[in-house]
Amino acid sequence: MLKKVFLIGSIVIMAGILYNLPEVNSQGLMVTSKFIKGDIPANPRSPIWDKADGITIPLSSQIIAQPRTFTLPKGRSSVRGINVKSLNNGKDIAFLIEWDDMTENSILDDTAAYRDAVALNFPVSDSEKDVPYFGMGHGEKEDPHLVNIWQWKADLEDGRDRVVPLGASYPGEGLKYSVDWYQGQLYNLPPKEKQRKGPVEDLNAVGFGTLTLQDSQDVMGKGVWSGGKWRVILYRPMTTKDKEDVQFKKGKKYIAFAVWDGANLEKDGQKSISTWHELTIE
Template sequence: MKVKSKSKIAVALVCAAALGMSVVGNASAAVIEALKITGDIPSDPGNAFWSNYGPTKGKHVTVTMDPQMITNPMWPNPSTKWVNVKAATNGKQIAVRLEWSDPTRNDIMVRSQQYKDQAALMFPVNQAGEEPPFTMGGDGERVNIWQWKATWNKEAAGAAGNAGMQDVEDQYTNMAMGSGSYYMFEPDGKLSGLDTAHESGTKEASRANRGAGDLSKRSTHVDFGMGKNEGVYNPGRATGNIMSDASMRVSAVEDLNAEGFSTLTTQAHQDVQGQGTWANNRWAVVFVRDLKTSDENDTQFTGTKAPMAIAIWNGQNKERNGQKAVTQWNELQY
């Protein structure tokens, strides 16, 4: 497999130049060799395995991050300039650890003024032939993206019934939560609360009564209420949007696909685990997934190497969407 898809990279760069964009690219691809081990791979980035386990001690590859200057909104000065990368495999799973400098911890995003820290890995779904454009793939050239979110990490996504998911009242402690029907003119018996008895919903009751996350309630609650800004007042949750419906989250990492810019889509089946820690002005994040899955939209690690691109967002710098630090394709050897 080629490390670089030179023709497709050239097309992307030529198009950028034609649009008057400044282009910055990696001089060469980094090679990250996964350490082969036996036993479990720790998903905790702070586990001593990642710093003291034999050959891994002090071993990492430093990858230079570039500004995203291919499509609007371009981001000429991202905060993250480098990322340290390690990887390990036990023959059943593959794990990648990222570590980068970030003096601020941005893991709350409830108010519109807040932005979260994030990191992502990208792999081609089709491992045969040339890899797709590093610009999130292309039409018919699907990529698999694993995106870690600091907010989901703080909320302990995938644990305790996702009870840690933050909402508006968590940031605005004096927010009024109704004592019955939260809104005027709701149909009789169809409330934003947990039941039809005009009782206010609570976080504790919400954890036991999953609301929109429980399909059986969709036929009896017009608003799929849980007692917190639900139903037609939270259409994301009511329609099963993973960004709003915490019951869909299995970890702090979202498993996605794309075929070019503006096509990013969450997968129906979430297969990636991961978590992050922030200490000493640095984030460290570990992504873990089985080498093989049953999902045709997943990258299958069946060979010996795979192209891998990296992206990092700094919430303090208001980075989101295309406003990020990126790399072109690197090579993950496993």
């Protein structure tokens, strides 16, 4: 008898699994991009941000791919949660990420120094059925499930730009030259659209270890540290011409997060991450 009940129950559950997959946000942690009229604030401290409702997203240590976080000084990643807000005006979309970090690590002034950073992760494709793996996408060349990653790095903030090597991301305005790597000669930089627009890198990945800078750098941003808190905004036009970019329109998307604490020697996969959360664009 018991067996029968279990069987029937199981079939019901299985039906649920096969045809109606579990709701992505089993905890109801949804990010909503609030529609506003007027300009998107390019300052993380702008009062306009008060219009958006924040949500706290819990983060965990990245322990899926090596190198894992167990070998960090703390034995785990530092940041356990972030507060996320988003605004859009139909033309541009911006995200404000805030988290506690008692130490500002924004200068790579030592061979053993690491920076604070934050990244947003989006599936490039709009398909709701065939979502890339939240950890850097998947499929590599055979079956690419591309993700678009926007990474803000503290050391790329204004006034902290360093020499720009070939193949690095390029600070946008005014720079025409870079220094050739080994020959010590000046090199022409790529055209402006390929240069980084701010302290944010526009990247793609199709699996662990595949993160690559895009030819077209479209994301802008600004980060401010004060009182043990980072406030970082990342913003971009909702649509771009780049096929490798995520495109935003009213409706649903997925978003995932990652934060690095330089003081805990976090870099690469040694970071705090979340899985996919639903992003509703109003």
